[in-house]
Amino acid sequence: MKKLVLATVTAAGVIAAALIPQGAPVEAATRGFGSAVSAVAQPTWQTDASVNALATAGNAVYAGGLFTRVRPGGNPAGEGEAVRSYVASFSRSTGAASTWAPRLNGPVWSIATSPDGKYVVIGGDFTRVDGVARQHVAMFSVATNKLVTGWDPAVSYRVSALAIWGNTVYLGGSFSQVDGVTRNRLAAVTLTTGALLPWNPNADADVHAIDLSDDGTRVFVGGGFTTLKGTARHSLAMLNTTNGNAYPMPAAAAIPAPTECESRVKDIDTLGHRVFVANAGSGSGCYDGILAADTKTGKLLWQSKCLGATEAIKAIGSWLYKGSHAHDCRQDGSFGDGTGTHHLLVQNVANGKFGPWFPTTDAGDNTWVGPLAVTSGGNDLWVGGDFLRVNGVPQQGLTRFTDVAGGARPAAPRAPKVTSTVAGRTTVSFPAVFDADNISLTYTLYRGTTKVRSWSRNAYPWVRPTVATFTDTGVRSGQTVSYRVEATDGRNVTRGPAATVKVR
Template sequence: MKKLVLATVTVAAVIAAALIPSGPPVEAASPGFGAAVSSVERPAWQTDDSVNALATAGNVVYAGGLFTRIRPGGKPAGEGEAIRPYVASFNRTTGAPSGWAPRLNGAVWSIATSADGKWVVIGGDFTSVNGVPRNRVAMFNATNNQLTSWNPSVSYRVSALAISGNTVYLGGSFGRVAGTTRNRLAAVTLNGALLPWNPDADDDVHAIDLTDDGKRIFVGGGFTKVGGGAHYALAMLNLTNGRASAMPAAAAIPPPTDDCVSRVKDIDTLGNRVYVANAGSGIGCYDGVLAADATTGKLVWQSKCLGATEAVKAMGGWVFKGSHAHDCSQDGSFGDNAGIRHLLVQSTTTGKFGPWFPSTDVGGTTEVGPLAFTSGGNDLWVGGDFTKVNGKPQQGLTRFTNSAGGAQPTRPAAPKVTSPARARTTVTFPAVVDSDNITLTYTLYRGSTKLGTWTRNSYPWVRPTVTTFTDTGVKSGQNPSYHVEVTDGRSRTKSAAAVVRVK
């Protein structure tokens, strides 16, 4: 008779299990990965410098930034390049360039597309598009890629854009729009008329987004006042008069001090939730993500990871996070000794980390990592200043999809086997990780005989203790061979075999 002895799970592993978002994974196309998209990068062209902004319309992804050239994925700098000064467009299905290729004379910091896919608006530092004067903003017809006559003329950088109905909302560092005072926030119709909407922020605006029903607008940045009232970093504004409504969740962002100024860098809404990303200056300054009710403005949850969060994107039950998170011990997760996590996903319900762990590095001019996200619903495009994705050369731009498949579990090490007593062996093996799954199934074999199956939860930074199996189904003098197989429900990896002589 065989005797099965299961190892106890460490406290760290219990914590890991508790961090798994409640409810089933959403939007996975097939078994093999748990979040809305796989962690395996798909083919895409790349850029020669940072991508600061992304937007999607139909089957086209629009990118803007500091880059001036693009090249095929995997190619080194200078090989196969095409000139694309500060903007480019790509086919969502293939990752290859598409037809939109205007010529600008300055960097792009924001892009927005209309819900009907007809219009593309860009904002930044430029003053010329295709040789035509366009001060910091320009609009294109997405059907024929032509520059339109829309020309509000903005006095300084436009770093945030949103389109709702017939209105384009602008945010940035400017003080005048169409020759009229508009401090850092303004609204212009699709016909080019400046609207009276004038929230009047006292410092830069980095992010703008509206609820899906177009009834509320959220703005974020480094401001301390909007409309003369105290509103630090985050505000919920009236669409008609621009006045700030009460938003209790904003109090979760610590007020500025000499040692810490935390700015909102990105905002994304989904349903009746708004998700807000912050980047702080100074050691220990708030860099996290919060979720709020988009009607009441009340806080739903908050993650206080350190390492500036530059981009958030909500899809289904998940919020994708682009940052250089290096210490999430405040949330009961990994500490400063676990390395930097540039790409993570969090549950929209709890804020706890979910099963998605691809990686990038940092590089380029900004040296931050991921800076911008966009999605067409079944994919996630990531722009930034990185030069590698999942350890492979890929600069500035990458994409992940829900195509069938997913990452494989890492190959387990050969089990450790001893024979502590006559007619008995003890087999131990540790957990492994999978970059788009948390829960994995382990099966131990003696030769071709299955000895036991276990389910273990593990994160790249937290793994259970080894599992121990005591095998009494052997005889003295035998030389049995043991191996472990691990599966994520789709793919399977197998360890090398370990042999022991039984006492």
């Protein structure tokens, strides 16, 4: 909700290679990358354990989780660490940790910042902040970094979801009371005083996600519940902001009902007239996908059914970024098992098709997912989780990607396969290469220093077809010629080695 969006660039025509699933419209790569941010990770401080929640206010990113230490990027565990008990903030421009260091006695599971950027609210398992009683939720002033005195709703158990609109803070989690009044897993308090509001949807099981439409007229809640106010509402609902009553939301029916396993909503993000919903299943083969719905009518716009739990999503402009352990997307006409786990992906907000962004993380032994939380200030994407490596380089718990021009370079093309079986002719073929933040690349074949021909082709990390099999008639019998291939994303150029053949 209420995100700064990036304008997209109209795509030039792209010639699709055979056997490649149709991808999202590809942006012109004049910046060197095709989506809103590059796949090149920028220097960022790390944490010593999982980051569960992220939020942005101005030039600050707030992170909460299971960590108790932070350290500069590139440092191994234990080197140059600073104490940060479950919560910390970082500079969006440099990636460095700030001096903000509240002392909490328990983990943080949720963070939200007010739309005006003046306040940050944290929720979790803690009961004391800086030696002061705070029952599972607390508010800080962004300007002073200090705990807001007098704002102290007493929540009975974990707060795992937060959202703020106007003068209202919406809470979700595993609690049953707020200020001694029954509030089963959903509640609302005022931003100014923390006073409990009448809003009471009464969920029968845990709530993991809350977000509001950009105009503040709808509250979207998700989790593992099956009823709200005693009426069947499985995993997802669209609610009135005042009384908590549910509006019809046909898209919720796209989430399978519990059978031998259960699918829970883990994250919700809204942008414009769309709300995006991420799910994680409790067992093998459970629904783990993403759906997009209309924020007014609740009607389903599209659905992705990839297997591999989706924990975090963030919409920026034309793109929806997701953190998951996607490993089988055959249901969407894309990669299947055996291609690896794709922890970070981007999908087109209009149709769910995969776009040009393929950075990598691993997954730690806490959740085995990797990315668990994302946030953006509009021209960047911060990712937190239980990972230990990003793009193959050690980086624990936290990373960021920006729109700084350059992007990832295409992999160097292989030496082409060259044969000559007919007098006065050669046959040249070569495969496509991988670019971590572009689908469409332009390939140019050179004979010596002479440009022979260029092609534009699509390729994904899991599908890299032959770009062309080209017959060159511009050679003479007995001549020895060499060929090489260049690949470019519109900004970066890589050159492959040459292959030589004697023309028959």
